[in-house]
Amino acid sequence: MKNIFLIIFLLIFSLGFSQKKKKSKTKVVAEKETVIIYTETEAETSNEPRIIAGFLKQNPGHARTDFFKKRLITIIMADNSPEAKPTIKPLSKDKIEKIVSNNELNKGKDVTVNKSPEKNVNFASVGSVSKKSEASDKNKRTAAMLTHIFNDDPSDKEAYINIKNRSNCRLIVKISGKKYYNLDVPAKGQNFVLIDKGEYVLTTMVCDAKYSSLKKITKDIEIQLDVSE
Missing domain, CATH: 2.60.40.10 (Immunoglobulins)
Known part of the structure; x- marks a missing residue:
């Protein structure tokens, strides 16, 4: 009889230990919150306009400001397919140059961009024609992000x-x-x-x-x- 109780006790103990061991392996979320700091390397290697624009805003008067302004304009102007129908008002190359070059946080030399031929910036044109809607949503968000980043209004x-x-x-x-x-x-x-x-x-x-x-x-x-x- 004692042996039976001993076996039952061992089984209960083993079950409890096993459950405790399983509990200890439960996954938890590791979170790290930071204020965004853009580095020169990120601005040089990334094709995301927000990263280049963010670097320009955080580093006014940087020695390579003109280079990064030109790179930002080039990326925004890229893949401007005439087939895609814009869902937002297109911006001309002159307008993009003015936004990027003349904002208060990025004073410096004027950026020279090839003006010929004149093209309109269509933020809704990135990607294949079959993905117009998806591209449009993504690039409208990018346009809104750029406007936000270059906004110098503290009441934003x-x-x-x-x-x-x-x-x-x-x-x-x-x-x-x-x-x-x-x-x-x-x-x-x-x-x-x-x-x-x-x-x-x-x-x-x-x-x-x-x-x-x-x-x-x-x-x-x-x-x-x-x-x-």
Whole structure:
């Protein structure tokens, strides 16, 4: 009889220990929040207008300002397909040059751009014709981001969140507050969204780990998410 009780006790103990061990392996979200700082290397190697524009804004009077202004204009002007039908008002090359070259935070020499032939900037034209809608959405966001970055008005009511996903899983980040946003972030990638400043709750699943955080957004920030055991 004693042996039976001893066996039952050992089984219960083993089961409890096993469950405790499983619990200890539960994945948790590792979060890192930083103010966005753009480096010269990023501005030189990235093809994202927001990174080059951000570097110019954070480094007025930099020795290579003219080079980065020209590079920014070139990237914005690239892939200007005449087949794509714009969903926003096109901007001329002169207009782009004026925005990039004459903003208060980037005073310097005038940027010389080849004026011939004259082309219109169509932010909705990047990508294949079969993906016009997707390209249009992406490039409208890029246009809005550039306007935000070059805005020198301290009363600007918008800020942006850049989510950097270090995990192997795709994220759908829900941003809930006075307005609601959904941000799709690819595995090992990043994405950003321009939002109204204020308090928001950010929620998502990072692989099997639940993430929820209250953020008071008053400036542009970057949030890096990953999972750890």
